[in-house]
Amino acid sequence: MPNGRTTFSKFIIEQQNRLETADTDLTALLNDVQTACKYIASAISRGALNGRLGSTAQLNVQGETQKELDIVSNEIFIESCALGGQLAGMASEEMEDVYPVTNPSKRGRFLLLFDPLDGSSNIDVNVSVGSIFSILRAPEGKATVAADDFLQPGTQQVAAGYAIYGPVSMIVLTMGDGVNGFTLDREIGAFILTHPNLRIPSDTCEFAINTSNARFWEPPVRRYVEECVAGRTGPREADFNMRWIASMVAEIHRILMRGGLFMYPRDSKDPVKAGRLRLLYEANPMSMIVEQAGGLASTGYERILEVQPSNLHQRIPVILGSCNEVRRLDQYHADHAAGTDKPFESPLFNTRSLFMQPV
Ligand code: AHG
Ligand code: MN
Numbered sequence: 001m002p003n004g005r006t007t008f009s010k011f012i013i014e015q016q017n018r019l020e021t022a023d024t025d026l027t028a029l030l031n032d033v034q035t036a037c038k039y040i041a042s043a044i045s046r047g048a049l050n051g052r053l054g055s056t057a058q059l060n061v062q063g064e065t066q067k068e069l070d071i072v073s074n075e076i077f078i079e080s081c082a083l084g085g086q087l088a089g090m091a092s093e094e095m096e097d098v099y100p101v102t103n104p105s106k107r108g109r110f111l112l113l114f115d116p117l118d119g120s121s122n123i124d125v126n127v128s129v130g131s132i133f134s135i136l137r138a139p140e141g142k143a144t145v146a147a148d149d150f151l152q153p154g155t156q157q158v159a160a161g162y163a164i165y166g167p168v169s170m171i172v173l174t175m176g177d178g179v180n181g182f183t184l185d186r187e188i189g190a191f192i193l194t195h196p197n198l199r200i201p202s203d204t205c206e207f208a209i210n211t212s213n214a215r216f217w218e219p220p221v222r223r224y225v226e227e228c229v230a231g232r233t234g235p236r237e238a239d240f241n242m243r244w245i246a247s248m249v250a251e252i253h254r255i256l257m258r259g260g261l262f263m264y265p266r267d268s269k270d271p272v273k274a275g276r277l278r279l280l281y282e283a284n285p286m287s288m289i290v291e292q293a294g295g296l297a298s299t300g301y302e303r304i305l306e307v308q309p310s311n312l313h314q315r316i317p318v319i320l321g322s323c324n325e326v327r328r329l330d331q332y333h334a335d336h337a338a339g340t341d342k343p344f345e346s347p348l349f350n351t352r353s354l355f356m357q358p359v
């Protein structure tokens with residue numbers, strides 16, 4: 001390998017070889033996912049040149065307008081992975097029902113769940129977007145998989161990852177043994193290991209949340225953000241920085257590079273929705289990556305990876321990133337449930353800052 005570089009394909013073969021549970025089918029499936037990501041990176045990098053920017057007239061199962069590239073990316077995942085012989089079925093943000101592999105000669109032992117294009121509402125303004133994927137084991141002895149077979153807690157994931165399509169394109173992958181990042185070298189058409197053993201710092205002074213929803217947040221999240229924004233003279237005694245890219249892949253990538261906290265918490269904007277992000281193909285794979293890099297992922301009340309899913313497109317509150325900040329938010333939720341956060345919400349607390357100001 002020139003300059004001792006390790007390609008994505010070589011890396012997953014070698015990592016599997018080190019394991020007693022080595023599984024060549026998983027290696028082959030991850031290679032198919034890699035191929036899908038290369039095609040999507042290529043389609044996206046063409047921008048308006050191939051005439052596929054913009055929205056379609058269709059809504060997906062979530063009631064969201066589908067972008068042309070949402071549909072293109074979904075098709076690329078299906079074409080790259082369906083007939084490789086490793087899958088029993090697929091589920092996607094852009095498909096209401098599961099996609100079973102019905103041909104017995106092509107049927108494999110895994111399930112692939114994906115968000116083919118995350119952050120696609122921003123695709124027309126040229127910010128970083130991505131693909132998110134999660135791999136589960138298919139139940140044994142069933143001729144055809146159904147939606148129920150995908151309703152496994154995130155702890156059951158065999159592998160998870162994302163591709164980010166930005167100034168450079170990367171794949172970030174975990175197979176349950178740490179997190180590694182690979183940069184697409186377009187000249188040779190290969191993802192190269194450039195970010196081995198990614199670790200999220202335990203502490204951070206950077207958080208990400210869509211503050212236009214502030215009036216709908218629950219008290220523990222309001223408390224946390226108000227304390228951060230209060231800065232050096234507030235209860236945290238530190239200045240915090242805020243970021244909101246509105247593209248989860250880009251936010252999680254930033255957190256893996258330099259730490260931080262990302263939240264899309266439960267809010268009362270639409271009481272039918274428990275959160276914005278989807279459990280099976282957004283929250284679970286990202287939570288596995290974040291935990292494998294030393295961070296934490298919580299709903300505020302419980303570990304995301306232990307949530308028992310109840311339906312394919314279920315939404316979930318998401319708080320993930322640097323472990324000490326996630327723990328703090330869990331504590332604020334517990335304080336609120338126990339009624340012990342009252343001092344913060346009382347007028348007395350709100351005048352507290354007066355004591356800090358020079359008189
Ligand atoms: P998707 O494009 O797959 O529907 O996901 C978009 C998600 C996520 O990427 C981002 O964090 C969030 O939606 C942005 O939500 P707002 O539009 O409320 O900022
Ligand atoms: Mn998404």
Ligand code: MN
Pocket residue numbers: 070093115116117118119120
């Ligand atoms: Mn999407």
